[in-house]
Amino acid sequence: MKNTKLVALLLVVLNGFLFSFCKKDVGRGNSKLYNEDKNYHLNKYKNPVDSFDNRSLSMGEDFDFLPSSSGGQVVKHQYYTLSYNEVHEQAEWVAYELKKSYVKNNDFKRPFFIADAKVTTGSADWRNYKNTNYDKGHLCPAGDMEFALDAYNDTFFTSNISPQVRNFNNGVWNRLEQKVRYWAVKYDGVYVVTGGVLESSLLTIGKEKVSVPKVFYKILVANSGDNLRMIGFLVPNLESNAPLYSFVVSVDYIEKMTGIDFFPQLNDKIENQLEKNNDYKNWSFN
Incomplete structure (x- = not known):
């Protein structure tokens, strides 16, 4: 027991x-x-912008952050995509990724502009620009695609040009394009959306009545480390010596002017936070 x-x-x-x-x-x-x-969860939600997936800015085959298209003619080339507006005979936007490794300075010879066979309604002929005061202004610049000859040549489709005042094209717009390449190196790549503001009653040139935008826009998104940044520029199609930061506006404002939703696939909270900002201090203008 x-x-x-x-x-x-x-x-x-x-x-x-x-x-x-x-x-x-x-x-x-x-x-x-x-x-x-x-x-x-603390790290993920401390800032909705900081939690943005780095892969979302990679323009691979599954890239789906393209802007909305009013005309429905979205044309995909190897290194850039555009939305062609038949009424204005030019792209309403061109979107592409400018990687750091793309920024090179090769001595490629400038080819002739040719029609874009991918535009089903036919892209405007380059002869519309003859005997006018306007340059055939690149939207996706040839200078952004000098890393490969085929990429460079692809920028010479007439779907990728818009009438630009010569001193604008060679002046302030060229300065902005150079600054974009600087940022692509500094921030390890940028995503670019650009075009003219297409509206009714614009001056036209040529037999096909190619519209001459009064203003051009450029929107950049950079994802450097954990810091996602966005900036928008609205530049009149005129000669200007003004500093680039004086043309900075919110992406919301550009959307109102163009009627384009530039990032429809972004999380709404992130999109709203980024697009309402017009502060250029997060970008280096030195």
Whole structure:
């Protein structure tokens, strides 16, 4: 009888010890999981912009952050995509990724502009620009595509040009294009959307009545580390020596002027936060 009681007592003590040990171990495990989960959520939601997936800016085959298209003629070339507006005989937007590795200075020879066979309604002929005061202004610049000859040549489709005042094209617009290449190197690549503001009653040139935009826009998104940044420019199609930062506007404002939703696939909270900002201090203008 005494032995039975002793065994029972030992079993009680042993069970208590095992229960205490398991509880302590499980508690440690739960605490670890909780802390990891807590840190994950704190890091993820401390700033909705900081939580933006780096892969979202990679313009691979699955890239789907293209702007909305009013005309529905979205044309994809190897290194850039455009939305052709038949009424104005030019692209309403051209979108592309300018990687850091793309920024090169090769001595490629300038080819002739040719029609874009991918535009089903036919892109405007380059002869519309003859005997006018306007340049055949690139939207996706040839200078952004000098990393490969085929990429460079692809910028000479007439779907990728718009009438630009000569001193605008060679002046302030060229300065902005050079600054974009500078930022592509500094921020390890940028995503670019650009075009003319196409509206009714614009001056036209040539037999096909190619519209002459009064203003051009350029929107940039950079994802450098954990810092996602966006900036918009609205530049009159005129000669100007003004500093580039004086043309900075919010992307919201450009959307109102153009009627284009530039980032329809972005999370609404992130999109709204980025697009309402017109502060250029996050960008280096030195």
